[in-house]
Amino acid sequence: MSEDKKSVLQEYKLESDNELRFEVETKGEKVYLTLKNGLAEIFGTELVKAKTYEFTAGAKVAVFTWQGCTIEVKGKTDVIYIAKETPMVVYSNCHAALEIMRSVNEKNNKRGPIAMVVGPTDVGKSTLCRILLNYAVRMGRRPIFVDLDVGQGNISIPGTVGALVIERPASIDEGFSQEAPLVYNFGHKSPGTNSKLYGMITNQLATTLKERLEINKRTKHSGVIINTCGWIKNEGYKQILQAGEAFEVDVIMVLDQERLYNELVRDMPSYVNVVFLQKSGGVVEISKSTRSENRDQRIREYFYGTPKNQLYPHPFDLKWSEIKLFKIGAPPLPDSCLPHGMKPGDNLTKLVPLTPNVGILHHILAVSFAEKPDDEVILSHVIGFICVTNVDTDRQTISVLSPQPKPLPNHILVLSELQFMDSH
Ligand code: ADP
Numbered sequence: 001m002s003e004d005k006k007s008v009l010q011e012y013k014l015e016s017d018n019e020l021r022f023e024v025e026t027k028g029e030k031v032y033l034t035l036k037n038g039l040a041e042i043f044g045t046e047l048v049k050a051k052t053y054e055f056t057a058g059a060k061v062a063v064f065t066w067q068g069c070t071i072e073v074k075g076k077t078d079v080i081y082i083a084k085e086t087p088m089v090v091y092s093n094c095h096a097a098l099e100i101m102r103s104v105n106e107k108n109n110k111r112g113p114i115a116m117v118v119g120p121t122d123v124g125k126s127t128l129c130r131i132l133l134n135y136a137v138r139m140g141r142r143p144i145f146v147d148l149d150v151g152q153g154n155i156s157i158p159g160t161v162g163a164l165v166i167e168r169p170a171s172i173d174e175g176f177s178q179e180a181p182l183v184y185n186f187g188h189k190s191p192g193t194n195s196k197l198y199g200m201i202t203n204q205l206a207t208t209l210k211e212r213l214e215i216n217k218r219t220k221h222s223g224v225i226i227n228t229c230g231w232i233k234n235e236g237y238k239q240i241l242q243a244g245e246a247f248e249v250d251v252i253m254v255l256d257q258e259r260l261y262n263e264l265v266r267d268m269p270s271y272v273n274v275v276f277l278q279k280s281g282g283v284v285e286i287s288k289s290t291r292s293e294n295r296d297q298r299i300r301e302y303f304y305g306t307p308k309n310q311l312y313p314h315p316f317d318l319k320w321s322e323i324k325l326f327k328i329g330a331p332p333l334p335d336s337c338l339p340h341g342m343k344p345g346d347n348l349t350k351l352v353p354l355t356p357n358v359g360i361l362h363h364i365l366a367v368s369f370a371e372k373p374d375d376e377v378i379l380s381h382v383i384g385f386i387c388v389t390n391v392d393t394d395r396q397t398i399s400v401l402s403p404q405p406k407p408l409p410n411h412i413l414v415l416s417e418l419q420f421m422d423s424h
Contacts, residue, residue, distance in 0.1 A: 008074075009074045010073050011070060011071070012072075013069075014038075014063075014069050014082060016067055016068045017084070017086065017088065017089065019082070019086045019088070021079070021081055021082075021083055021282045022078075024056060024077055029076050030055070031054070031073060034052045035047040035051070035063075035071055037069055038065060038070060040064065040069040041065075041134075042062065042063055042172050044132070045170050046169070062083075062086075062282050086280055087279070090277060091131055091132070094132065094253060095131075098113050098132065101113040102136075109221075111213055111214075112221045113224075114224045115223065115224070116226040116247065116251070117129050117225070117252075117253045118254055118264070119255030121229075121230030123257075124283040125227055125255055126152065126154055127280075127283070133166045142219045143166050143219070144165055144224045145224075146162070146163045146225070147161060147226075149227055149230075150189060151189050151291065153295065154176075155183065156385075157299050157385060158295040159187050159364065160184060160382070161183075161186060162205070163181065165216075167179070174306055174308065184379075184381050185416060186201050187328060187416040190231070191236070195235050195239065200378065201379070202243050203242070206243070206248075224247070228243065252264055252272060253275050254276050254277065255278075256278065256279040299418065311403065314402050314403075314404065317392075317397045318400060318408070319396060320355070323411050323412075323413050325356055325360075325414075326351050326352060328414065349378060351374075351375055351377055356396075357393070358391050358393070360388050362388060362389070362420060363415055363418070364386070364419065365386050365413040365415060366414040367410050367412075369381050369383055369410065384404070384409075386400040386413070
C-alpha cells in the first residue's frame with residue numbers, strides 16, 4: 001500500500017477474534033477511528049458504535065473483536081494491519097479465573113484475588129492490567145489498580161507508586177479516571193537508583209492498601225491487579241519477590257519470560273498460583289527517547305490536563321521561610337564513621353533538610369501528607385506535586401507551578417529527581 005493510500009479513509013472488516021493494530025508516529029498527525037458495525041474493544045474498553053475516536057502521535061493501538069466488526073480509519077497511520085493470532089482468549093481466561101475467585105471469596109466475605117503482572121519491559125504488562133481491570137469493572141466489580149512501575153507513572157506522575165480504585169472502564173484516549181489515587185513519592189524513574197527506598201515505599205503502599213481494602217466490601221471482594229516494572233534480574237527479581245510477599249499476592253502472571261516464570265515457581269510459596277502467558281505480537285517496543293517523552297507528557301498532563309480536559313495550573317511564589325524542603329538520601333559515610341546503631345546503606349533512606357538552591361530548578365517537589373517534618377515524611381503518601389519554575393536566591397523565594405492556588409495544603413516538600421520544563 002502506498003503512503004498516500006494509507007492517509008485516505010479505509011474500511012477494515014474484522015472476523016471474530018481478530019485485531020486491527022496500528023501506530024501513529026508522525027507529530028501533529030491525527031487518526032480517526034469509527035466502529036461501523038459489530039462489537040469491538042480497545043484494551044478491554046468497548047467502543048461505542050458510530051462514535052469517532054481520535055488518536056495522535058505516539059498511539060499504539062489494537063482494536064479487538066470477539067464477534068467480528070467493521071471499522072473505518074481516517075488519517076495517516078505508520079503501521080496498520082489485521083492480526084489473526086492474539087493472546088486475547090488466554091487473557092480472557094485469566095479474567096474468568098479471577099472472576100471465579102472473586103465470586104467464591106464474596107460468598108465467604110473474604111478479600112478478592114490479588115494478582116501481579118510481571119515480565120521484562122515492553123511485553124504488554126500495563127496493557128494486560130488495563131484489560132483485566134476493564135473486564136472486572138464491566139462485570140460490576142470495583143477492583144484496585146496498583147502501579148509499581150515508577151518509570152511510566154500510569155497513576156499520577158512518573159517517580160511514584162500508587163493505587164487507584166477503578167470504578168469505570170478506561171477512557172479510550174485518557175486511560176483510567178484519576179480520582180483520589182493513593183500516591184507515594186519515590187522520586188526516581190528507576191527503582192535501582194535507590195532500591196532500599198523503593199522496597200520501603202512499596203511495603204508501605206501494601207500496608208495501607210490492605211487497610212483500605214477492608215473499608216469497602218465491593219472493592220474488597222473485587223481484589224487488586226498490580227503492575228510492575230520491567231526490572232527482573234538480580235535486585236529487580238528480589239523486588240518482585242518482596243512485592244509478592246508484601247501484597248500477599250494469590251496470582252502472578254508472568255509475561256513472555258520462561259526463566260522468570262520458573263524462578264517464581266521455585267521461590268514463591270506453593271499457594272501462589274504462578275502462570276505463564278505469551279506476550280501479544282502487537283506489543284511495540286518503546287525506545288529510550290520515547291519513554292522519556294512519555295514521562296514528560298505524563299507530567300505535562302498532570303499540570304495542564306489533556307486537550308479534552310484542560311487544566312489551568314497556578315503559578316505563584318513561595319518564601320523559603322514558608323516551606324520545609326527535604327531530600328531523601330544522604331551521602332554515604334565510611335563504615336568507620338558510622339554513628340552508633342547506623343548500618344551501611346541507612347544513609348539511603350535518611351531524610352535530609354535542604355535549603356532551596358538553583359539545583360532544584362525545574363524539579364518536581366512532592367507535597368507531603370506528613371504532619372511533622374520527621375522520619376515519617378518518607379513513608380507518608382503525597383497530596384500532590386508542584387514544579388519549581390524559578391529560584392531567586394536574592395529574594396529567597398521560589399516560583400512554582402501548582403495544580404491548586406496558594407496556599408499549599410502542606411509546607412513539607414520532598415525533592416524528586418524528575419524534572420519538567422514548563423514551556424507554556
Ligand atoms: P509494558 O508495560 O510491558 O512495558 P505496555 O503494555 O506498555 O508494555 O505495551 C507497550 C506498547 O505496546 C504500548 O504502547 C501499548 O499500547 C502497545 N500495545 C500493547 N498491546 C498491543 C497490541 N496488541 N497491538 C498493538 N499495540 C499494543
